[in-house]
Amino acid sequence: MALNSDPATSTPPTPGRSRNMAAIKRRDTKPERTIRSLLHAAGKRYRVDVRLLLEGARPRPDILFTRAKVAVFVDGCFWHCCPEHGRQPGVNGGYWGPKLERNVARDRAADEALTAAGWVVVRVWEHEPPEEAVERIIKVVDAAAPPSRGARTQ
Template sequence: MSASPYPLPSSDAVSVRMRANRRRDTRPETAVRSALHGRGLRYRVDLPIQLPGRRPVRPDIVFTHARVCIFVDGCFWHCCPIHGVEPARNADYWGPKLARNVARDRAVDAALADDGWTVLRIWEHDDPGSAAAVIADLVSEMAHPATGTRSHRTPSDAAG
């Protein structure tokens, strides 16, 4: 039997805590979504976006018409420069694991940009209302650019 690539948990409490981490619908993510919804914005949640030569990417919030993807990143998992901490235990595992997360984030950002998407990453500690304001401005700008190439037509425009 080969050795596991994962270290043994330092305690049963750590195992419980790690298993409880959610992939979607985290408290910071739902707070941002609630603020966006309160501003009248509608979006898709956890929408798989198929990019050429990659597994599907699942941004936390997607504005399909404006082609804007929002990720709400956790400070630990994505190495926040303000709150990210290196674990003292199992550092040989966690250091490379967290570095891979950040590298994957950059690769996903680049792949989405290459496919015509605009990516915005929000930290879990960011104020949801402030984040929603930035997102709303970005979505408005991308959905209605100055050139008019991506603006949508209203029913009254189609009739006339």
């Protein structure tokens, strides 16, 4: 089966690969769930998987702190080309190379659109120790959060 030359409509090379890719979760991955659990235990409240409509992009952060305007993405090493663990597949590079490049370009576009709209972006790699990632996220959220209103405390 030949690859479609249009990258926007290209499909995986085999029906088996297509089934595998369809089964890959877009949200609620183990690293995401672990980080969310630790954030919740630390008393942080957030929204999950909310699409933001911004000029030039429609990012969907994994974790969103709306009041502090902090968007958190938990990136998989393979899918987002981690400089430490990311690798190009040895088979069918003509399909995977452009696909992974589009993922990285989409990530950069989302970062730029969020920053331009006044959001702070935190990117966490799946290989990062969850406790360290959560500590980093909490520091950013606490620094970005507006002052408390009235007697309400967190």
